[in-house]
Amino acid sequence: MKIKRLKGFIQILLLMILLYFVGKAIIKQISNIHWETLKVNYVFLLLALLSDIITRVFGGILYSSLLTRLNSFLPYRIAMSISWLSLLGKYIPGKIAILGSAMYLLSLYKVRPEIAAIVPVMANGLVAIVCLFLSLPLLFSQQGGKIIPFPHFWFFLLLFIGILTILPKNILRLTNWLLNLIRRQSIQTNLRLKQMVIPFGIVLFQCLFTGLTTWLMMRALTTVSVSAIPMVISISVLAGTLGFLAFFSPAGLGVREGVYLLLLSPFIGSEMAVLTAVCLRLLQTLIDLVMGIAGSGLLRLSTHEEIKNV
Numbered sequence: 001m002k003i004k005r006l007k008g009f010i011q012i013l014l015l016m017i018l019l020y021f022v023g024k025a026i027i028k029q030i031s032n033i034h035w036e037t038l039k040v041n042y043v044f045l046l047l048a049l050l051s052d053i054i055t056r057v058f059g060g061i062l063y064s065s066l067l068t069r070l071n072s073f074l075p076y077r078i079a080m081s082i083s084w085l086s087l088l089g090k091y092i093p094g095k096i097a098i099l100g101s102a103m104y105l106l107s108l109y110k111v112r113p114e115i116a117a118i119v120p121v122m123a124n125g126l127v128a129i130v131c132l133f134l135s136l137p138l139l140f141s142q143q144g145g146k147i148i149p150f151p152h153f154w155f156f157l158l159l160f161i162g163i164l165t166i167l168p169k170n171i172l173r174l175t176n177w178l179l180n181l182i183r184r185q186s187i188q189t190n191l192r193l194k195q196m197v198i199p200f201g202i203v204l205f206q207c208l209f210t211g212l213t214t215w216l217m218m219r220a221l222t223t224v225s226v227s228a229i230p231m232v233i234s235i236s237v238l239a240g241t242l243g244f245l246a247f248f249s250p251a252g253l254g255v256r257e258g259v260y261l262l263l264l265s266p267f268i269g270s271e272m273a274v275l276t277a278v279c280l281r282l283l284q285t286l287i288d289l290v291m292g293i294a295g296s297g298l299l300r301l302s303t304h305e306e307i308k309n310v
């Protein structure tokens with residue numbers, strides 16, 4: 001009990017320190033914005049909203065795809081609804097709530113406990129692997145060069161790690177290791193690389209739309225070149241991954257904003273980078289809530305007969 005309390009105290013302390021420094025930087029940049037000259041392009045704002053919804057749809061399709069490959073088919077609307085609803089768990093520090101809620105909801109539809117445990121873990125693992133590859137160009141960017149020493153070394157090291165983890169047997173090893181950490185039963189199954197092409201493709205589109213959402217939000221607030229989209233995608237997936245890995249930060253609060261402030265500033269200036277980060281946080285929180293409510297409503301429409309037959 002004392003160890004658990006100590007962990008909780010450390011998480012809160014780390015979060016408070018992060019929010020203090022990032023919040024201080026945000027407040028400073030926000031105060032420098034000339035609000036009278038700010039013109040919001042509502043067309044791009046609407047497109048950013050639509051792009052973020054598409055990102056959530058791809059996340060739901062990924063759940064369905066993984067369940068099918070693990071011989072636990074669920075209708076698309078049920079699998080997507082579970083992914084949307086469980087995603088609300090990211091707002092609870094520790095990130096375990098995401099996995100726990102997905103496991104519980106999947107178990108309601110007669111999915112075997114070990115499959116219910118491995119699907120959310122594997123889904124997040126695949127996202128992390130694809131984000132690793134997509135963020136590699138940052139090592140050779142002007143921004144990354146100022147922050148990260150020996151970029152060529154890190155590029156080849158991370159590329160090697162990415163190639164190793166993309167193999168299905170290694171994905172399962174990593175997933176089983178994570179399951180052991182949360183005291184869940186490991187799973188033994190045969191997945192071939194050919195079977196994982198579609199899930200990786202789904203995650204790739206999910207990540208691309210994540211970056212596109214960021215660029216569209218930037219474009220809604222200020223002028224930014226279309227040529228910046230590839231680098232913005234790399235920045236977005238890096239921010240999202242670091243936010244997820246920061247176990248003490250609910251929904252990556254403070255982490256994502258810090259990454260955006262640091263890496264988007266060369267494109268649109270510090271003030272607009274901060275405003276973009278804040279607007280993205282508001283937009284994505286709203287979408288998470290709406291999609292979670294939609295998922296809950298769709299699950300409630302599932303009859304007992306459907307649950308029995310899946």
